[in-house]
Amino acid sequence: MDRLIEKVLEFTRERDWDQFHSPENLAKSISIEAGELLECFQWNNEYDLEEVKEELADVINYCILLSDKLGVDYKKIVLDKMKKTAKKYPVEKAKGKSTKYNKL
């Protein structure tokens, strides 16, 4: 993962794009790319795997850039959040249900 992060940052550095990458602009970019990913599933489930892979990659790419810009560890924030989510969705209450925590 560290090597991937380094590659992503290098890509940006070579193009001098860091000036555009405020946290706000990166958050917008994640939403924009998430919309393009969703478009692969707009009318039905018969998605084109190559397109989905590319759009998902774009989302991940901006997530990496945002975590770097915020100065946080890409993996640690996910682990930390999982601990919080585990409290909202304890196994015995949430098992087999898609219900939101405030309605569980």
Place this chain on the structure above:
Amino acid sequence: MDRLIEKVLEFTRERDWDQFHSPENLAKSISIEAGELLECFQWNNEYDLEEVKEELADVINYCILLSDKLGVDYKKIVLDKMKKTAKKYPVEKAKGKSTKYNKL
């Protein structure tokens, strides 16, 4: 990264949530969480770092689940996409510009 992916999958497995995780539902979930991340920047730039970290973690979490569901390698798809993007945005043309490739 592999350990993180394993942790995320285990969390889902324990709760028997895999039944809800069609590629389409995961793509919707990425868009939904991206919207919550964007909400941290809705009216200005003075974001709350803790909130941003949590919302970003939610986006990454669903990206991990989607890549697993598609049977693709989380890191490889980003590297593959970077190669395509590099052709659309060659350093000499794109340097210091935020212009979209079709207007470069």
Place this chain on the structure above:
Amino acid sequence: MDRLIEKVLEFTRERDWDQFHSPENLAKSISIEAGELLECFQWNNEYDLEEVKEELADVINYCILLSDKLGVDYKKIVLDKMKKTAKKYPVEKAKGKSTKYNKL
């Protein structure tokens, strides 16, 4: 407004697209088009008015289709929601502030 709604529905009818317009698919479409609208503002504020108009029109178009599909009145739901929002954001508390109601 009634004439506009009628025009939008006729456009769909002529193309036999109603079969694709489940409430869920229309909700996805609104998110997808909202992402394209946001792309007009991805890196800065210097937007292209023609592009913004077209993307905004796409969002509105799907909002009209969804309200029709749900069998609700396009204007009434906005007025009804304003009454609820007015309670969450009373003038004396919310005036001049962008703070979310749960932090007011």
Place this chain on the structure above:
Amino acid sequence: MDRLIEKVLEFTRERDWDQFHSPENLAKSISIEAGELLECFQWNNEYDLEEVKEELADVINYCILLSDKLGVDYKKIVLDKMKKTAKKYPVEKAKGKSTKYNKL
């Protein structure tokens, strides 16, 4: 429709919120609310009509504010866009198909 637009603008004026409503912030708001609307359909089709109505109303509300801020006519931009879309999707080619125009 004109009365609805007037009501929406009055709501904003009373709260002195116009200062937050740059086109960019309104575009972000439309994406954020579109995400909340999509959340009503995150895991299945069994939506709660009251929730869907409220989230759709929020999207429409920000669309009205953005069209006003841009100085464009809410209904006209939809009609204008329909003319463009009609060319991309002529009835004889698009009838009964959900295919995107560039693949038709």
